[in-house]
Amino acid sequence: MNASGIKLGLGLYTTLFIVFLYGPLVVLAILSFQTGPEGGPQFPIIEWSTYWYKHLFGLTPPSRIAPLPIEQALVRSLALAVMTMIVSTVLGVTAAQAFRKKFRGSGVVFYLIVLGMMVPGVLVGLGMALVANTLGVDRHWWGTAFVLHVVYTFPFAFLVMLAIFNRFDPSVEEAAWSLGVTPARTFRKITFPLIFPGVLSAMLFAFTLSYDEFSRTLFASGRDLTLPLAIYGTFSVEVHPNVFAFGVLTTLFSFALLGTYAVLMGLSVRRAKRMAIQEEA
Amino acid sequence: MSAVLQLKNVHKAFAGVPALAGVDAALMDNSYVSLLGPSGSGKTTLLRVIAGFEQPDGGEILFAGRRIDGVPPHERGIGFVFQNFALFPHLSVAQNIAFGLENRAVAPVTDAKAVTARVRDMIGLVGLTGLEDRAVTQISGGQKQRVALARTLVTEPSMVLLDEPLGALDANLRTRMRGELRTIRERCGVTFLHVTGSETEALAMGDTVLVLDRGRIAQATDAGTLYSRPASADVARFLNCYNIFSGAVSGNVFESPVGRLALGGVRQASGRPAYAIRYDRVAIRPRDAAAAGDEVRIEASFVASEYSGAAINSFFTLDDGRVFEVETHLSHAAPEAFEEKARYALVWKREDALVFV
Numbered sequence: 296m297n298a299s300g301i302k303l304g305l306g307l308y309t310t311l312f313i314v315f316l317y318g319p320l321v322v323l324a325i326l327s328f329q330t331g332p333e334g335g336p337q338f339p340i341i342e343w344s345t346y347w348y349k350h351l352f353g354l355t356p357p358s359r360i361a362p363l364p365i366e367q368a369l370v371r372s373l374a375l376a377v378m379t380m381i382v383s384t385v386l387g388v389t390a391a392q393a394f395r396k397k398f399r400g401s402g403v404v405f406y407l408i409v410l411g412m413m414v415p416g417v418l419v420g421l422g423m424a425l426v427a428n429t430l431g432v433d434r435h436w437w438g439t440a441f442v443l444h445v446v447y448t449f450p451f452a453f454l455v456m457l458a459i460f461n462r463f464d465p466s467v468e469e470a471a472w473s474l475g476v477t478p479a480r481t482f483r484k485i486t487f488p489l490i491f492p493g494v495l496s497a498m499l500f501a502f503t504l505s506y507d508e509f510s511r512t513l514f515a516s517g518r519d520l521t522l523p524l525a526i527y528g529t530f531s532v533e534v535h536p537n538v539f540a541f542g543v544l545t546t547l548f549s550f551a552l553l554g555t556y557a558v559l560m561g562l563s564v565r566r567a568k569r570m571a572i573q574e575e576a
Numbered sequence: 577m578s579a580v581l582q583l584k585n586v587h588k589a590f591a592g593v594p595a596l597a598g599v600d601a602a603l604m605d606n607s608y609v610s611l612l613g614p615s616g617s618g619k620t621t622l623l624r625v626i627a628g629f630e631q632p633d634g635g636e637i638l639f640a641g642r643r644i645d646g647v648p649p650h651e652r653g654i655g656f657v658f659q660n661f662a663l664f665p666h667l668s669v670a671q672n673i674a675f676g677l678e679n680r681a682v683a684p685v686t687d688a689k690a691v692t693a694r695v696r697d698m699i700g701l702v703g704l705t706g707l708e709d710r711a712v713t714q715i716s717g718g719q720k721q722r723v724a725l726a727r728t729l730v731t732e733p734s735m736v737l738l739d740e741p742l743g744a745l746d747a748n749l750r751t752r753m754r755g756e757l758r759t760i761r762e763r764c765g766v767t768f769l770h771v772t773g774s775e776t777e778a779l780a781m782g783d784t785v786l787v788l789d790r791g792r793i794a795q796a797t798d799a800g801t802l803y804s805r806p807a808s809a810d811v812a813r814f815l816n817c818y819n820i821f822s823g824a825v826s827g828n829v830f831e832s833p834v835g836r837l838a839l840g841g842v843r844q845a846s847g848r849p850a851y852a853i854r855y856d857r858v859a860i861r862p863r864d865a866a867a868a869g870d871e872v873r874i875e876a877s878f879v880a881s882e883y884s885g886a887a888i889n890s891f892f893t894l895d896d897g898r899v900f901e902v903e904t905h906l907s908h909a910a911p912e913a914f915e916e917k918a919r920y921a922l923v924w925k926r927e928d929a930l931v932f933v
């Protein structure tokens with residue numbers, strides 16, 4: 296095959312990839328602007344309107360369609376994701392730090408940690424529910440489900456940090472020690488700033504994985520639902536475009552999150568360059 | 577002068593393979609010590625053990641009279657300059673140099689003005705003025721080297737360990753930095769222990785040269801003595817300026833693979849018998865020239881010669897196929913043209929040879 300053929304193939308592949316990635320989102324976004332309350336979740340668009348967005352925030356006159364019961368679920372999911380993010384990232388960083396030195400049984404511990412992201416979520420969730428019942432522990436999103444979220448996301452944070460430490464030159468830490476700086480302070484002033492981009496990635500992983508975790512949460516969260524469960528719950532009744540409107544909003548939120556990540560990342564990477572530019576100016 | 581650092585029978589093995597096999601040494605206060613040894617002889621390991629980055633398996637390390645094996649690195653007060661410099665990439669030149677002063681556990685300098693003043697002095701001393709705010713990723717190799725040195729010296733350690741500090745620099749810069757390192761050390765009054773794989777660097781820089789061989793100190797002496805009186809054939813080999821023959825002494829001759837060499841000078845006890853003659857003690861004569869009574873003469877075929885500044889090195893092959901090197905200083909004679917593959921007589925005075933028994 297010649298070069299332009301390869302280019303064409305790759306271009307086609309990329310286009311298909313993007314279509315499959317964003318196609319559903321685009322359909323969702325279009326349908327969210329369906330008129331309400333009589334318009335349904337299908338084409339054609341009868342009339343463009345922002346009715347379902349208003350409906351979402353309770354700004355429409357009462358109708359036969361109940362508002363989405365997701366407000367509390369959203370708060371819960373965000374809180375759960377933040378908690379999970381913090382705990383998993385801290386655990387991931389410290390565990391990866393521990394793995395920088397070979398210790399006895401490190402191989403076994405490694406696979407035990409990584410197993411947390413491999414085992415089927417439904418099974419783990421069910422198992423957790425059984426354990427909780429046996430022990431007489433109440434199931435809550437902030438309890439049993441939280442533990443499972445950490446078990447699930449911690450390996451991701453751990454692997455990200457492991458890759459970061461792999462490329463980390465330990466002689467800068469030794470240099471700091473030889474200047475009389477304690478290991479703890481060295482970690483804070485030297486190691487942490489240098490691994491910070493990795494920490495950000497680990498945080499992003501943990502947050503997003505927890506935020507839309509479904510299978511583990513299904514059995515382990517008890518009575519109060521998280522967002523993915525609440526949305527799924529609405530499907531079992533009747534689907535209205537307000538779910539799509541909500542989907543668009545959460546997607547925008549995710550983009551904002553990614554944007555923040557990119558900005559923070561860019562800042563930490565560009566720091567050095569900026570100093571050089573000031574120097575030349 | 578007293579010893580600032582003493583090593584007593586220091587051992588270190590990696591997975592059962594010894595890297596340090598009983599190192600004994602004493603380093604004088606306020607001196608420049610070079611540590612010379614071939615690759616893999618344990619130089620880096622020794623430095624890392626002294627700095628506390630590695631724990632020795634056995635032996636004692638005394639620093640300023642205090643036993644320090646087991647003391648964590650940050651409590652030792654020994655500076656370390658890495659071969660790859662190990663600068664803090666997220667900090668500027670000035671911040672790198674200020675880091676130790678501001679963050680050390682013992683007597684940190686909290687007054688920003690005092691820090692700035694000391695950093696400024698140190699930047700002046702190592703010749704980095706004007707680069708204070710530059711990122712360390714944006715400076716040259718030689719400048720990085722100076723930052724690494726300044727960062728260590730500003731904390732006023734009583735000893736600095738340097739692991740091949742000039743290894744990453746080009747030849748020109750290396751020569752210049754040699755002189756600067758010596759001057760800076762003299763001004764600070766600290767002891768430098770400078771690891772190098774280059775014999776010229778070790779001889780040029782060290783007040784004392786330690787030769788490390790297979791995890792042991794093979795010789796510790798001043799540069800002049802080392803150059804003219806290596807303690808063993810192995811040390812002579814690292815110096816890269818001796819032709820060495822193995823063999824055995826029998827009566828008044830040394831039985832070597834190229835024939836019997838008459839003995840005249842002193843004989844030194846060392847584990848293995850060997851005969852060594854320095855490159856620059858050998859004269860090249862026409863084949864038919866006769867040797868004087870106090871001279872040793874062998875024959876060899878000329879291969880090639882190589883100019884190195886003020887000297888010319890000529891290479892010959894001996895009858896057993898080994899290479900014999902002769903260094904002729906051009907101030908002594910105009911360069912002669914030798915004929916390739918032609919036979920010449922190589923002659924030296926009996927007492928110039930070193931004989932190890």
Ligand SMILES: Nc1ncnc2c1ncn2[C@@H]1O[C@H](COP(=O)(O)OP(=O)(O)OP(=O)(O)O)[C@@H](O)[C@H]1O
Pocket residue numbers: 590591594595613614615616617618619620621622773
């Ligand atoms: N971390 C380590 N693990 C295992 N073996 C090691 C380790 N560090 C060094 N060694 C071994 O110990 C011996 C001495 O190594 P060292 O790095 O001290 O040599 P060196 O004299 O500094 O050599 P070079 O001039 O090449 O830097 C070598 O045989 C090396 O393979």
Ligand SMILES: [Mg+2]
Pocket residue numbers: 619620621
């Ligand atoms: Mg080394």
